[in-house]
Amino acid sequence: MADDPFLNKDNLMTKSAKKSSSVYRMVVLMIVMVCGVYICSICLKQLNFQTKSRFLSIVIDRPCEPPNIEEWEAPYVHFPGPQTYSRAECRCNPVRYFAILSMQRSGSGWFETLLNSHINISSNGEIFSVKVRKSNASTILDTLDKIYNLDWYSSAAKNECTAAVGLKWMLNQAEILARYKPFINSTLLIPNLRQVEDMSTQALEYFKSTRHIVVYYEDLVQNRTKLEEIQDFLRVPRRNLESRQVKIHKGPLSEQVENWKDMEKTLKGTKYESFLYGDYRK
Template identity: 55%
Template sequence: MAEDLCFFTKESLAIKPPKKNTLVLRMVVLILVMICGVYICSVCLGQFGVWSARNSLAVHVVERPCEVTEIEPSEKPYVHFPKPKTFSRDECACNPVRNFAILSTQRSGSGWFETLLNSHINISSNGEIFSVKVRRSNISTIRETLDKLYNLDMLTSAAKNECTAAVGLKWMLNQGLMQNHEQIVEYFKSNGVSVIFLFRRNLLRRMISILANSYDQNAKPLNGTHKSHVHSMHEAKVLARYKPTINTTLLIPNLKQVEDLVTKSLQYFKSTRHIILYYEDIITNRTKLVDVQEFLKVPQRDLHSRQVKIHKGPLSSQVENWEDVRKTLKGTQYKSFLEEDYKL
């Protein structure tokens, strides 16, 4: 009876063994997955490293410095391979470029000479960039301006293309050049800038041109406009009508002042690579332009200009008080200026 009243049998009291714990198995699988992941990542990183190395090598080849073997060793300091920030030189990246500067004085034919140079497809002369005072305010701004110019990043009407072979400017002696001559000479020499001196032999003709140009700035006889240079015979005749009166008291001191300025500039910049030209020589002997192209190491071309000369003929027909001028200069070191120095 007691057995019948028992609610539990032996079978019901038998304890079943617990299910096998899978935690350890899961941990093992997780560890294996992590190991496989690390291995796969290491393989990928290794391949990426090889790819990066190959790419780096390719970039290194592209950035390799340009070399032109046919250039003489003495000329290499004057050869440059600029990398403009404003455009790409493309296939001309390894075409050598020469830096130059035309040093001159106002009304010495530099504007006409520059148009001759710019008629050459490979020459870019960018005018009087230092006529802007802020660019010549100190040696730092001068250097910054020159750096921009010689890196082909100065966009002017004279800017050519990516295959420019010679780049430069026209720099007047009174535009910060003489005041900072020591630092500028240092810059020219360290940056391989070649100097083209351009002056007038006959300083009296230059004075007449300056006085006439000054009159034109105020009178503006060409339909109310001022033109330092003209491109038609009609315009030249209109401007040539004016005959200045020269102050004979100041004539000789003024001529000497300009003469001394030119002499000083030649002295200051004599250590640079340079060539000396005179306006009258270019007028009478166009082979001088061949010399200039040889100096700049550019292909020889026929150079031309659209500018028309304003003052022609003997000086006696261009000055109002010619007889006074003649008497003042006669018997002096400047008497040769009275003679006709060239014919057109």
């Protein structure tokens, strides 16, 4: 009786080996596919993250949009970049520069404290009263750079969202002590008033091509809406401005001058006569 070739032991072992090999191949293929899918998902996540990072970087580095202002106002709008800190979210907020030109004993100190009570205004006082800061052109420019670049530290310094920054410059530097009653030379009174008037006229003439606003002490005392006009000039939100400065001259003018009668006699009948009736008791 002949043996059946299909029932041969060697044939059975070969078929079993072939079947096991196919299973192994399938397992390896599945593992490779799973690994491939996992690696692809990781790559896609990394690519997506890098794309977002590049997009965010572009947004951060994007220059500030032009502010919504009139064309004539463009030269007066600035975007300072302080060296000592970051303006953060306010870096695209425009800043306007200003200077207060004033005679001494004219109420400019009180006016400045009113400005500094506004959260977005920083007026740094008589910066150039310190001699070394005005010793030469280089020190003057360096000081102005620090002020207008928002790098100047003073009691008036605000935060990164400052919208108007400036200083005060006195047109005269005569010192008058408030606790004394001055004795005014009536002979020189009219010439001195003319000199002050000429000085003010020259200052206005010099700055006529520069955007400016004229503020009188009488405006601040008698017309409180003038402060709103000043805030509009500086393009800052309107706020109720206050000052803690105490007025040192109280009572009528006739009680503030030693030789008041001589002054009356000198000024009556002149264009300066109205100065005799300026009674600012507030």
